[in-house]
Amino acid sequence: xxxxxxxxxxxxxxxxxxxxxxxxxxxxxxxxxxxxxxxxxxxxxxxxxxxxxxxxxxxxxxxxxxxxxxxxxxxxxxxxxxxxxxxxxxxxxxxxxxxxxxxxxxxxxxxxxxxxxxxxxxxxxxxxxxxxxxxxxxxxxxxxxxxxxxxxxxxxxxxxxxxxxxxxxxxxxxxxxxxxxxxxxxxxxxxxxxxxxxxxxxxxxxxxxxxxxxxxxxxxxxxxxxxxxxxxxxxxxxxxxxxxxxxxxxxxxxxxxxxxxxxxxxxxxxxxxxxxxxxxxxxxxxxxxxxxxxxxxxxxxxxxxxxxxxxxxxxxxxxxxxxxxxxxxxxxxxxxxxxxxxxxxxxxxxxxxxxxxxxxxxxxxxxxxxxxxxxxxxxxxxxxxxxxxxxxxxxxxxxxxxxxxxxxxxxxxxxxxxxxxxxxxxxxxxxxxxxxxxxxxxxxxxxxxxxxxxxxxxxxxxxxxxxxxxxxxxxxxxx
Amino acid sequence: xxxxxxxxxxxxxxxxxxxxxxxxxxxxxxxxxxxxxxxxxxxxxxxxxxxxxxxxxxxxxxxxxxxxxxxxxxxxxxxxxxxxxxxxxxxxxxxxxxxxxxxxxxxxxxxxxxxxxxxxxxxxxxxxxxxxxxxxxxxxxxxxxxxxxxxxxxxxxxxxxxxxxxxxxxxxxxxxxxxxxxxxxxxxxxxxxxxxxxxxxxxxxxxxxxxxxxxxxxxxxxxxxxxxxxxxxxxxxxxxxxxxxxxxxxxxxxxxxxxxxxxxxxxxxxxxxxxxxxxxxxxxxxxxxxxxxxxxxxxxxxxxxxxxxxxxxxxxxxxxxxxxxxxxxxxxxxxxxxxxxxxxxxxxxxxxxxxxxxxxxxxxxxxxxxxxxxxxxxxxxxxxxxxxxxxxxxxxxxxxxxxxxxxxxxxxxxxxxxxxxxxxxxxxxxxxxxxxxxxxxxxxxxxxxxxxxxxxxxxxxxxxxxxxxxxxxxxxxxx
Numbered sequence: 037x038x039x040x041x042x043x044x045x046x047x048x049x050x051x052x053x054x055x056x057x058x059x060x061x062x063x064x065x066x067x068x069x070x071x072x073x074x075x076x077x078x079x080x081x082x083x084x085x086x087x088x089x090x091x092x093x094x095x096x097x098x099x100x101x102x103x104x105x106x107x108x109x110x111x112x113x114x115x116x117x118x119x120x121x122x123x124x125x126x127x128x129x130x131x132x133x134x135x136x137x138x139x140x141x142x143x144x145x146x147x148x149x150x151x152x153x154x155x156x157x158x159x160x161x162x163x164x165x166x167x168x169x170x171x172x173x174x175x176x177x178x179x180x181x182x183x184x185x186x187x188x189x190x191x192x193x194x195x196x197x198x199x200x201x202x203x204x205x206x207x208x209x210x211x212x213x214x215x216x217x218x219x220x221x222x223x224x225x226x227x228x229x230x231x232x233x234x235x236x237x238x239x240x241x242x243x244x245x246x247x248x249x250x251x252x253x254x255x256x257x258x259x260x261x262x263x264x265x266x267x268x269x270x271x272x273x274x275x276x277x278x279x280x281x282x283x284x285x286x287x288x289x290x291x292x293x294x295x296x297x298x299x300x301x302x303x304x305x306x307x308x309x310x311x312x313x314x315x316x317x318x319x320x321x322x323x324x325x326x327x328x329x330x331x332x333x334x335x336x337x338x339x340x341x342x343x344x345x346x347x348x349x350x351x352x353x354x355x356x357x358x359x360x361x362x363x364x365x366x367x368x369x370x371x372x373x374x375x376x377x378x379x380x381x382x383x384x385x386x387x388x389x390x391x392x393x394x395x396x397x398x399x400x401x402x403x404x405x406x407x408x409x410x411x412x413x414x415x416x417x418x419x420x421x422x423x424x425x426x427x428x429x430x431x432x433x434x435x436x437x438x439x440x441x442x443x444x445x446x447x448x449x450x451x452x453x454x455x456x457x458x459x460x461x462x463x464x465x466x467x468x469x470x471x472x473x474x475x476x477x478x479x480x481x482x483x484x485x486x487x488x489x490x491x492x493x494x495x496x497x498x499x500x501x502x503x504x505x506x507x508x509x510x511x512x513x514x515x
Numbered sequence: 516x517x518x519x520x521x522x523x524x525x526x527x528x529x530x531x532x533x534x535x536x537x538x539x540x541x542x543x544x545x546x547x548x549x550x551x552x553x554x555x556x557x558x559x560x561x562x563x564x565x566x567x568x569x570x571x572x573x574x575x576x577x578x579x580x581x582x583x584x585x586x587x588x589x590x591x592x593x594x595x596x597x598x599x600x601x602x603x604x605x606x607x608x609x610x611x612x613x614x615x616x617x618x619x620x621x622x623x624x625x626x627x628x629x630x631x632x633x634x635x636x637x638x639x640x641x642x643x644x645x646x647x648x649x650x651x652x653x654x655x656x657x658x659x660x661x662x663x664x665x666x667x668x669x670x671x672x673x674x675x676x677x678x679x680x681x682x683x684x685x686x687x688x689x690x691x692x693x694x695x696x697x698x699x700x701x702x703x704x705x706x707x708x709x710x711x712x713x714x715x716x717x718x719x720x721x722x723x724x725x726x727x728x729x730x731x732x733x734x735x736x737x738x739x740x741x742x743x744x745x746x747x748x749x750x751x752x753x754x755x756x757x758x759x760x761x762x763x764x765x766x767x768x769x770x771x772x773x774x775x776x777x778x779x780x781x782x783x784x785x786x787x788x789x790x791x792x793x794x795x796x797x798x799x800x801x802x803x804x805x806x807x808x809x810x811x812x813x814x815x816x817x818x819x820x821x822x823x824x825x826x827x828x829x830x831x832x833x834x835x836x837x838x839x840x841x842x843x844x845x846x847x848x849x850x851x852x853x854x855x856x857x858x859x860x861x862x863x864x865x866x867x868x869x870x871x872x873x874x875x876x877x878x879x880x881x882x883x884x885x886x887x888x889x890x891x892x893x894x895x896x897x898x899x900x901x902x903x904x905x906x907x908x909x910x911x912x913x914x915x916x917x918x919x920x921x922x923x924x925x926x927x928x929x930x931x932x933x934x935x936x937x938x939x940x941x942x943x944x945x946x947x948x949x950x951x952x953x954x955x956x957x958x959x960x961x962x963x964x965x966x967x968x969x970x971x972x973x974x975x976x977x978x979x980x981x982x983x984x985x986x987x988x989x990x991x992x993x994x
Contacts, residue, residue, distance in 0.1 A: 070639065072589035073596055074626055079639060082584030082654070089585065105561030106568065110551035111590075111628075111659055111675050112612075117552055133591075134616040135628065138663035138674075139609045147553055149590075149614065149628070160549065160558060175561070180590055180659070184617035195617075196590050 076188030076195030086328035127247020199303030212296035223268035238486030262459030320380030336388025465505030467498035555667030555674030565807035606726020678782030691775035702747035717965030738791035741938030799859030815867025944984030946977035
C-alpha cells in the first residue's frame with residue numbers, strides 16, 4: 037500500500053478502536069449523509085439516497101406483488117385525533133413536534149407532525165369501509181415522519197426519518213395475522229437476499245411491542261460490534277384500533293363487525309445495518325444487488341493514447357449488463373482506488389496500456405481485496421458471476437459472524453460474563469414475567485430482542501428468576 | 516344509454532352547469548382524493564397516487580438522464596435560516612406552518628415546515644462547494660411541502676402538496692441559464708408527450724416570478740373552462756442566493772467566485788391539469804402513457820361457461836404488452852362500464868359468449884366512445900396502435916381547444932369583451948410597466964401568464980396604457 041493510500045485510510049477511525057466513531061466517519065467519508073440545521077435531522081446525499089432508492093424500489097415491487105397500493109396521507113394530525121387510542125398516544129406524544137401557528141394565525145388546535153400514521157388511516161377506514169366487499173384494504177406509503185429524539189445519529193436515530201408504513205384492514209383476526217406474517221417475510225427476504233444481512237425472525241415481548249399493538253413481529257440483525265439492530269417490524273392490532281375509531285363493516289350475513297388491522301414499517305435505519313454489518317476499516321461494503329454502481333472502471337495511465345477510448349468502450353459494452361460507471365477524472369488511480377473502496381463499490385475494473393495489449397482487464401473485489409485477470413472476451417460472462425459470488429460471500433460472512441457472536445446463558449452470571457467477553461446475541465430462557473425482563477435490562481443494559489419463531493430449550497429455568505422457563509428469548513445490547 | 520347508466524352519470528355535475536363542482540365531483544367519484552382532517556390537506560388514494568407515480572417515474576428518468584441525482588433534505592428549516600434571503604422570506608413567511616414545541620419542550624427558535632427548500636440547499640452548498648471541480652451540483656428531491664393556504668382545493672391548492680424540487684449550482688450565469696431552459700423543456704416534454712397537454716412556454720413577468728429569482732420560466736396550460744394553470748416552473752437565481760449565503764468557489768485561476776443557481780419544481784397540481792384538460796361529463800380521461808390501467812377487460816355474461824376462463828386467458832396474453840386489468844366481480848357490466856369511464860381508463864375490452872364464438876373482442880375507446888370489433892388474432896397488433904391513437908387524439912383535441920380559446924386583444928375594451936365572451940388565453944401587447952399589469956388584474960382578474968418564447972407583434976401599443984409596446988404577453992384568469 038503506497039503512502040497516499042495509507043493517508044487516506046487513516047481518515048477513518050479503526051472500528052476496533054472506536055466503533056461509534058468509525059460509523060460516523062464512514063457515513064461522512066462515504067458521502068452518505070450530512071447533518072441538517074435542525075437538531076437530529078439529516079441530509080441524505082446522492083450516494084446514500086441512491087442506495088436507499090434501490091432498497092425502496094425492490095421493496096415497493098414486493099408490496100405491489102402482494103396486492104398493496106401506494107397512497108399519500110397527510111403529514112399533519114390534529115391533536116384530538118392522535119389521542120383517540122390511549123396506548124398509542126402515550127407511546128408517541130413525548131416525541132411529537134407540534135405545529136401551533138399557520139402563517140400569522142395561532143391555531144385553535146395543535147397539530148402533530150406525524151410520528152407514524154395509524155390514526156390517520158384509522159380515521160379514513162372508519163369512513164370508507166362499509167361492507168365485507170371493501171376488505172381487505174392494503175395500503176402503503178413512502179414518507180417522512182418526525183420523532184423528537186434526545187440523542188440522534190445518522191440513519192440510526194434521527195428526528196426526521198424516511199420509511200414506508202403499511203396500514204391494512206381485514207375481515208378477520210386470522211387474515212390480519214397472516215398479513216402480519218407475510219410482511220415480516222417480505223422484510224426478511226429483502227434483508228437476506230438483497231442486503232445480504234441474515235436476520236432473526238420473532239415476536240417482541242409485550243414490553244417491547246408497538247404502542248397500541250396486540251403483538252409485534254420483528255427482524256433483528258447483529259452489527260459488527262455485537263449490538264443488535266431492529267430492522268423492520270410488523271404489527272398485529274386485532275380490533276383495538278377499530279374499537280377506538282369505530283371501524284366496522286357489514287359481514288355477509290348483514291351483521292356489523294369490527295375490522296382487524298396491521299401496520300408494518302421499514303425505515304432508513306436499515307442503512308445503518310448495511311453499514312455496520314458489512315463495513316470494514318477501508319469503509320463501506322455494498323452488496324451488489326443494492327449497489328448503485330456495481331463496477332467502477334478506473335483507467336490506468338489514462339494519458340496514454342487509446343486508454344480512455346478503450347475504457348469508454350468497455351463501459352458501453354457493460355452498461356446493459358451491470359450498473360457500471362467510469363472515473364476518467366484527472367485524479368491519480370490510487371486516489372480513485374481508495375475513493376471507491378470507501379464507497380464500497382463491489383468491483384473495480386482496472387485497465388491500462390499493458391492490459392489493452394494483452395486484451396485483458398483486472399477485476400478487484402471490494403469484499404476480499406482479491407484481484408483476477410480476465411480476458412476481455414470473457415468479461416460479460418465473468419462479471420455477473422463475480423457479483424453474485426460477492427453477494428453470497430457477504431451473506432455467509434455476516435452469518436458466520438452472527439453465529440460466532442451468539443451465545444447461550446443459563447444464569448445471570450453467565451449472561452453478564454458472555455455480554456462482557458463476547459458481546460452479541462444471548463440465547464436465554466425466560467419465565468415470561470416482565471419483572472425479569474426489566475431486571476435484566478437494568479443490570480446489563482441488554483434488552484429482549486425477540487422471542488424467535490424457531491424455539492429451542494437451552495435450559496429449564498428462567499435465566500433471571502430461576503422459575504420454570506416459558507420460552508427462549510434472544511437478548512442483546514441494541515441500537 | 517340505459518337507465519342505470521344515466522343515473523350513474525348524474526352523480527357528477529355537468530361541467531357546463533358548474534365547472535368547479537364538476538371538478539370536485541370527478542376528483543371524488545374517480546377515487547383520486549379524499550380530504551384530510553387538517554384544513555386543506557388531502558389524502559391521495561390508490562388510483563390518484565398510481566397516476567402520480569407514473570408522472571413521477573417518467574420525470575425521474577428524465578432527471579437522471581440529464582445528470583441529476585436525488586437527495587433528501589430535511590423537512591425543517593430554522594427561522595433564522597429562512598430569513599437569510601430577503602425577497603424569499605417575504606414571499607413565503609405568510610404561509611409557513613411553524614413548529615414551536617418538540618415533545619414537552621418549547622423550542623428556543625421556531626422551526627418552519629419547509630414551504631420550499633432553497634435555503635436548505637444554499638446552506639449545504641455554502642459548506643460543500645469549494646472548487647470549480649465541485650460544479651455543477653445537480654440535485655433533486657421528491658418531497659412534501661407545506662403552505663398554509665386560506666382557500667384550498669384538491670391538487671390545485673392544498674396546505675400540503677407533493678412535488679419535486681431541483682436545486683442546482685453552476686460556475687457561470689450562462690450555465691445556470693442553460694439549466695433553467697433545459698428543465699423547462701423537460702417539463703414541457705412531460706406535459707405534451709405523456710400528459711397530452713399542450714403548453715405555452717415563456718417567462719414570467721417580474722411581478723409573477725418566484726420570490727428571490729432573477730427570472731422564472733413557466734409552462735402554462737389551458738383548462739376546459741378557459742382558465743390557465745401554471746404547470747411547472749424553472750427559476751434562474753443568478754448569484755442572488757449565493758451572495759446571501761456566501762456560496763463561493765475557487766475558479767481555475769484560483770479566484771473566488773459566486774456560484775449561479777437554479778431551482779425548478781413540478782407538483783401534484785399537474786394532476787389538476789390532467790383532470791381539467793381531458794375530463795368530460797362522464798368523468799376522467801387519462802392519456803394512455805400515464806394511465807395505471809390502459810385496458811380494462813369486462814367479461815359479458817360471465818356466468819356462462821368458459822367466459823371467465825377466456826377473459827383471464829386474454830389478460831395473460833396482454834399483460835406484458837400493455838397495463839391490463841380485469842374486473843371479474845359480480846357487478847353488472849353496465850356498472851363496470853360506468854366505473855371505468857369515470858376513472859378514464861383509455862380502452863375497455865368487452866368479451867362475451869358471442870364474441871368468443873366469433874373469436875373477436877370489442878374495443879371501446881374512452882376518448883371518443885367509439886367501438887370496434889377486432890379478431891382475437893389481431894389484438895396484439897391493434898391494441899398498442901389504438902392506445903397511441905388515443906394519446907394523439909387527446910393531444911390534438913386539447914390543442915384545438917386551446918386554439919379556439921386563444922384570442923387577440925388590442926384595447927382594454929376588447930380584452931374585457933373577449934374575457935367575457937370567450938374565456939381563455941388573451942394575446943395582448945404590453946409596455947413592460949408593472950402598473951399596467953396591476954391595472955389589468957384589478958379590472959379583469961386576469962393575470963399575465965407568461966411572456967412567450969415565440970413572440971409576435973399583434974399591435975404596436977400596450978393594451979392597457981396605449982404607450983409603445985415592448986412585448987407580447989399571454990393573459991388569462993388562472994387557478
